[in-house]
Amino acid sequence: MEHIYISDIAAYEGQEVTLHGWVYNIRSIGKVWFMIFRDGTGMIQGVVVKSEVTPEIFELGSKLSQESSVTISGTVRQEKRSIGGYELGIKSIKVHQLATDYPITPKEHGTAFLMDHRHLWLRSKLQHAIIRVRHQVIKASRDFFDNNGFTLVDTPILTANACEGTSNLFNVDYFDTVAYLTQSGQLYSEASIGAHGKVYCFGPTFRAEKSKTRRHLTEFWMVEPEIAYCDLDENMDWAEKFISYVVGWCLEHCKTELEILERDTGMLEKVVPPFPRVTYDQAVQILKDNGVDFTYGDDFGGADETIISSQYDRPVMVHRWPAEAKAFYMKRDEKNPDLALGVDVLAPEGYGEIIGGGQREDDHDTLVERILHHDLPMKPFQWYLDLRKYGTVPHSGFGMGIERCVTWITGIKHIRETIPFPRTIYRLEP
RNA sequence: UCCGGAGUAGCUCAAUGGUAGAGCGGGUGGCUGUUAACCACUAGGCUGGGGGUUCGAGUCCCUCCUCCGGAGCCA
Numbered sequence: 001m002e003h004i005y006i007s008d009i010a011a012y013e014g015q016e017v018t019l020h021g022w023v024y025n026i027r028s029i030g031k032v033w034f035m036i037f038r039d040g041t042g043m044i045q046g047v048v049v050k051s052e053v054t055p056e057i058f059e060l061g062s063k064l065s066q067e068s069s070v071t072i073s074g075t076v077r078q079e080k081r082s083i084g085g086y087e088l089g090i091k092s093i094k095v096h097q098l099a100t101d102y103p104i105t106p107k108e109h110g111t112a113f114l115m116d117h118r119h120l121w122l123r124s125k126l127q128h129a130i131i132r133v134r135h136q137v138i139k140a141s142r143d144f145f146d147n148n149g150f151t152l153v154d155t156p157i158l159t160a161n162a163c164e165g166t167s168n169l170f171n172v173d174y175f176d177t178v179a180y181l182t183q184s185g186q187l188y189s190e191a192s193i194g195a196h197g198k199v200y201c202f203g204p205t206f207r208a209e210k211s212k213t214r215r216h217l218t219e220f221w222m223v224e225p226e227i228a229y230c231d232l233d234e235n236m237d238w239a240e241k242f243i244s245y246v247v248g249w250c251l252e253h254c255k256t257e258l259e260i261l262e263r264d265t266g267m268l269e270k271v272v273p274p275f276p277r278v279t280y281d282q283a284v285q286i287l288k289d290n291g292v293d294f295t296y297g298d299d300f301g302g303a304d305e306t307i308i309s310s311q312y313d314r315p316v317m318v319h320r321w322p323a324e325a326k327a328f329y330m331k332r333d334e335k336n337p338d339l340a341l342g343v344d345v346l347a348p349e350g351y352g353e354i355i356g357g358g359q360r361e362d363d364h365d366t367l368v369e370r371i372l373h374h375d376l377p378m379k380p381f382q383w384y385l386d387l388r389k390y391g392t393v394p395h396s397g398f399g400m401g402i403e404r405c406v407t408w409i410t411g412i413k414h415i416r417e418t419i420p421f422p423r424t425i426y427r428l429e430p
Numbered sequence: 431u432c433c434g435g436a437g438u439a440g441c442u443c444a445a446u447g448g449u450a451g452a453g454c455g456g457g458u459g460g461c462u463g464u465u466a467a468c469c470a471c472u473a474g475g476c477u478g479g480g481g482g483u484u485c486g487a488g489u490c491c492c493u494c495c496u497c498c499g500g501a502g503c504c505a
Binding site: 025027028029030031032033034036045047049050051065066079081082083100101102103104105106107108109110111112113168183184205207209210211212213214215216217220221222299301302344352353354355356399400401402403404405415426 | 431440441442443453454455456460461462463464465466467468496497498499500501502503504505
């Protein structure tokens with residue numbers, strides 16, 4: 001039998017169809033009862049009338065429970081009063097399993113309880129919509145790079161060395177030595193561009209920071225392009241084109257989801273190139289103009305980012321940062337060696353940094369100096385230094401955190417709802 | 431790690447130091463168009479653990495545990 005989905009139900013008006021799914025809710029008013037039914041693609045109301053079905057089918061109205069798995073058959077008809085505009089006049093029901101005591105009720109719950117039941121929470125309406133947006137953000141990201149001549153080159157998750165030497169990494173037993181879970185594929189992508197010119201990697205990354213905020217996960221997904229013969233300005237061109245494409249794609253393909261999430265899409269529609277570009281120095285001036293007591297040289301905190309981004313109606317790119325606070329591989333500005341050619345893209349509406357990147361140091365001897373200056377071991381970086389010995393070129397790249405981007409596009413408060421099974425400092429299950 | 435806050439029924443929350451309560455969910459019954467349906471009845475408790483003050487502690491004190499929010503770090 002043809003497997004029909006609720007998302008296609010309009011095409012079957014007047015016909016008898018069979019749907020496979022789960023009971024979302026049941027309401028009875030005596031000789032008629034209603035089932036809100038979902039199949040993963042949407043929801044539809046089923047109606048069971050006592051005079052139209054066998055007693056066995058009608059009695060299921062008092063037996064079926066929330067999240068019981070059922071196959072239902074009946075006739076599709078238009079019905080204004082029904083969710084989605086269509087309903088199913090049910091003729092038969094096959095029960096696969098009666099669910100008992102489903103923990104998530106149609107009333108309010110706390111986030112701790114819901115996160116403990118994340119494996120079930122994913123079924124509810126808002127979570128379903130968020131994960132669908134996430135899917136489209138990932139699809140759009142890959143499409144953008146695929147359509148612009150980039151080659152996907154995967155980078156390892158297990159690594160021997162800390163790529164930036166600063167952040168805390170998770171370590172794992174690796175036979176008789178220790179390995180680390182990657183916090184970025186960047187260094188490897190710098191190797192990949194020597195072979196393919198324009199590349200990107202997309203995968204999970206790990207940070208063992210004991211962060212406890214709504215913007216952090218210990219395991220998150222990042223898409224990182226790297227481009228040969230590309231300076232900071234061109235890198236920013238790519239970043240704004242990329243973000244605009246992803247947002248535009250979601251506006252077009254996630255209309256239903258953004259509506260369910262009650263997202264004000266007006267702010268997203270403004271996300272088109274060019275994005276404002278301000279230097280770190282200019283950003284500091286913005287903070288001072290707003291009465292913030294800010295120490296030059298520091299990184300911006302969450303509140304600082306909100307003030308800076310609130311000056312603009314689209315993402316803002318902050319570039320040319322004090323070099324001392326930045327990673328060893330960042331290229332210095334020729335015009336001012338105290339500045340590194342890095343760029344952060346801050347999302348509007350207080351969502352903070354969604355992209356970090358910059359131009360990489362491409363001179364061998366300078367890089368050796370930087371590694372020494374940062375007290376990093378030279379040996380694990382030999383292959384990285386090789387890249388500066390055999391046909392080095394100016395190159396740049398950036399990384400976008402998928403979950404930060406989804407948090408912003410969906411307009412929700414907390415990053416943990418943008419990944420199916422979040423990993424945070426105090427959560428490893430489910 | 432630091433600063434705040436919270437742990438009471440399956441869930442969300444009430445309860446002046448004096449008999450442990452409601453809504454939802456569960457169960458039973460009623461209702462031919464419900465929209466988190468509604469109405470009636472009903473079951474359901476080691477008040478996070480330990481110690482203390484008191485005639486008496488969910489409530490006050492100490493301690494531990496767990497979780498939430500924020501800071502730092504960053505995508």
